[in-house]
Amino acid sequence: MAAVSPSQRATSQFLRRLRRSLPWYPFIIINAVIFVIFNLVPWISMFRYSVLKTDLLSTREFVGIEHFVTMLSDAKLHKAMLNTVWFTLMYIPLLVAVSLGVAVLVNRPLRGMKTFRALYFLPNITSVAVLALIFRRFLSPRPDGPINFLIGLVGIPPQRWLIDVNQAMPSIVGISLWEAFGYFMVIWLAGLQAIPSELYDAAKVDGANGWRLHRYVTIPLLRPTAAFIIVIATIGALQVFGSIFILTGGGPVNATTTVVYQIYSEAFNFGRFGYASALSILFFAIILIVALIQSRYLRFGEDVY
């Protein structure tokens, strides 16, 4: 009997492999189709449209890299980038400080602690529309508006908040902070509770107490949690949109126009879908760079948390 040739063996191995593979594909087919329609195709079309001038209706013209050249001198875009950086720089330190402070506050075996934690989480389960409905009223410029009344109690005169060029962005920061701190408190708590109590006992034996206990045990062991929170929160902050869209529409005088809002505006207010696609690529690149710089702290799958 003739020996099986190598090519025949390869073919039969191929067939065996194929037969083993086939039953698995139905399990991932829906995921794959959704991925193609809602991610892969848009991803490709983003690059295709970035070299076109089109309103999706009548005009459609090839312009090459013109959009990317335009970006260099687009003052509104530069303002939007500065606003995004400004928002992030105000928001992240405040968020980290407030959420950590509250986490430390509620990380105690006191009665009713679970209820307090749940109450702090309440703003986070709320949609941005509800948030905006409430805070548009609370930040009313009227002297008897809720926030103006409250600051009046400590002698601060009424402010114009969302309709003031200098106060609109800090107001958005405040609202975002109010919404998010409970969520990050939960992550801090998980980090705090993962620290073994033996370490505190050992440090005490070595004579550490009070602040030094936190300085040499808590803070070093919370560093991974802190890094994780900063990465997640920064990527979230760069994408802030809903509250700005509803509350200020990017104003007053573009004071709250962020990069995402600018992309939205170019596409849906001005019908410049080509330029908006090019801006989306820019925005992708920005997020990617920020994420890469910070990514050595990120771990997927089996987390420390």
Next chain:
Amino acid sequence: MSVSETSSASVEKANPVRETIIYILMAAVAITTVGPFLIMLSVSLTQDIRFITFPIELIPSPVTLENFQTLFARTDALRWLFNSVYVAVISTLGGVITSSMAGFAFARGDFWGKNVIFVLFLGILIMPDTALIVPQFVVLSQLGLVNTYTALIGPWFASIFGTFLLRQAYLSIPRDYDDAATIDGANLWQSWWQVLMPQVVPAMATLAVLRFMGNWNSFFYPMIVTSQSDMRTLTVGLGTVARSGGDAGLDMAGAVIGFLPTLLVFVLMQRYIIRGISLSGVKG
């Protein structure tokens, strides 16, 4: 890991003065988070209220449902509510089932392209979804899918995050179960549905809650893919109410309608939400 009541950090002795100060601080923070919702509820039940002014009476007299009647009469709020429930339920069910299937395949499967597809999925997970919204609109408008439930539900019918979450859950089940099922003559679908899936129900419940809340609260994408009022979800519709500048009473009635469903889910499913965050730090 769940967030437990006790803490390793607090080893201090009970001190009544200190404890009182802590309770006062905690109550102060609680007032800032709960206060606005109480005022929202109170104003929504107040007659003829154009502005919220302080000092405020928390219990209105008389208590009225007029604002809610006006809201339902003047806007499509009832339709938005229906749309939101419909979209969120289908999205959640679909997303959880497909994640369970794909998670199973990536945990147990041995098929061509497994690693390539897995890495591709990982890539999507890292990509910021706001950056893709304009291109998504472009594609959907070419497919004629703007203002359809297909567009609203589509991207939610699969979850990369969920696939990863469930893959981890399946990996923690010993292979003996698969072997036993195979020996008993079960095919892949039977061993998935009857033997392995029942063991990952807690992970699926966590995912379901995160997906439901995420979908219910999503704003940017559903706003972009709907232009007709009758196709909007509640969150998007309420966004238009907020921008239209009506009465405070009407606004707060809208806020209450938008808030109550998420509150209900939160109260019933709090455990799963907290676990989901502790597990991953990533929402829906």
